[in-house]
Amino acid sequence: xxxxxxxxxxxxxxxxxxxxxxxxxxxxxxxxxxxxxxxxxxxxxxxxxxxxxxxxxxxxxxxxxxxxxxxxxxxxxxxxxxxxxxxxxxxxxxxxxxxxxxxxxxxxxxxxxxxxxxxxxxxxxxxxxxxxxxxxxxxxxxxxxxxxxxxxxxxxxxxxxxxxxxxxxxxxxxxxxxxxxxxxxxxxxxxxxxxxxxxxxxxxxxxxxxxxxxxxxxxxxxxxxxxxxxxxxxxxxxxxxxxxxxxxxxxxxxxxxxxxxxxxxxxxxxxxxxxxxxxxxxxxxxxxxxxxxxxxxxxxxxxxxxxxxxxxxxxxxxxxxxxxxxxxxxxxxxxxxxxxxxxxxxxxxxxxxxxxxxxxxxxxxxxxxxxxxxxxxxxxxxxxxxxxxxxxxxxxxxxxxxxxxxxx
Numbered sequence: 001x002x003x004x005x006x007x008x009x010x011x012x013x014x015x016x017x018x019x020x021x022x023x024x025x026x027x028x029x030x031x032x033x034x035x036x037x038x039x040x041x042x043x044x045x046x047x048x049x050x051x052x053x054x055x056x057x058x059x060x061x062x063x064x065x066x067x068x069x070x071x072x073x074x075x076x077x078x079x080x081x082x083x084x085x086x087x088x089x090x091x092x093x094x095x096x097x098x099x100x101x102x103x104x105x106x107x108x109x110x111x112x113x114x115x116x117x118x119x120x121x122x123x124x125x126x127x128x129x130x131x132x133x134x135x136x137x138x139x140x141x142x143x144x145x146x147x148x149x150x151x152x153x154x155x156x157x158x159x160x161x162x163x164x165x166x167x168x169x170x171x172x173x174x175x176x177x178x179x180x181x182x183x184x185x186x187x188x189x190x191x192x193x194x195x196x197x198x199x200x201x202x203x204x205x206x207x208x209x210x211x212x213x214x215x216x217x218x219x220x221x222x223x224x225x226x227x228x229x230x231x232x233x234x235x236x237x238x239x240x241x242x243x244x245x246x247x248x249x250x251x252x253x254x255x256x257x258x259x260x261x262x263x264x265x266x267x268x269x270x271x272x273x274x275x276x277x278x279x280x281x282x283x284x285x286x287x288x289x290x291x292x293x294x295x296x297x298x299x300x301x302x303x304x305x306x307x308x309x310x311x312x313x314x315x316x317x318x319x320x321x322x323x324x325x326x327x328x329x330x331x332x333x334x335x336x337x338x339x340x341x342x343x344x345x346x347x348x349x350x351x352x353x354x355x356x357x358x359x360x361x362x363x364x365x366x367x368x369x370x371x372x373x374x375x376x377x378x379x380x381x382x383x384x385x386x387x388x389x390x391x392x393x394x395x396x397x398x399x400x401x402x403x404x405x406x407x408x
Contacts (some may be wrong), residue, residue, distance in 0.1 A: 027321030036063025072231025100389025260303035268296030
């Protein structure tokens, strides 16, 4: 091997190690996100929890925003890597990859929940089409959380928001190529969200009840858009911090990992007690709760990117992150099957420390059962779906190459 070849091989090996490290902390973020969501949903099984514990535990609801931030960062990593390697990114491959990453497990979950909890009023074809088309959070009449309609897939609102982000991502990623542009994007999205929420709220309140619209407007994609924009900005911030030009700053962040995590957690926890609004509008001049939580998560993400503490970033939580989408889809049924019977025998009527202990026991049982169940569904459904997507992409790319060869 020549020295030049050796240098190139060493560079590739270093790049692979860096990619593995980046993916590891992203998987850990997803792992913590799904554990937060499980915690929030399990909390309602234990109604006698002391109020401060209940408030903090239900903050796990914002684990979805941590998912969104991790998703935006990951997609920007993938897109920019493809541009560097090939000079451009393949938008068709992007859409196919995301569809086959999500749809097989999502559709399987829809069938599973239909079998175990069929809709009491029968199948609503409009509702079903909206959910299977990932459009269920674009109108109050289709949003289960707002009007109590048929729940096709529990937690499906977040998947609808995610797919809405996918639809515009190639356009955004092509235009936003610097940290300055990412900051401008974040500012513009926040302004646009405030306009759309304010105008939309006034229009919809003429036809629907205030509580229904309040719930709907939290879930719908425009209200979640600033979180995705913040994730894109974080990608460029992390890219800047990784630069050799600011090595001292990077070393400081590495040394201060625990401090960043603690401050981020404090910002996140404060969301429970500040009475922040659900939506970003011009009517209330305070950040909505989901953005307050996201700002706290942003500091934690920066800490994780430079973490040297295996207590925070390790292969165990990374494994949970790897199966996190399956865990997100399945944990609703696991709570029904495991936590409900467990709470009936121990903990539903407990008070104070006994209630906290019962909740902790239920949490361990639900998390363990969810990991087992979702590991199976990941290998049986999710992973084969991802592999199928790769094959479809390869076929499409092969057909395009053949067409170019024919035209030449």
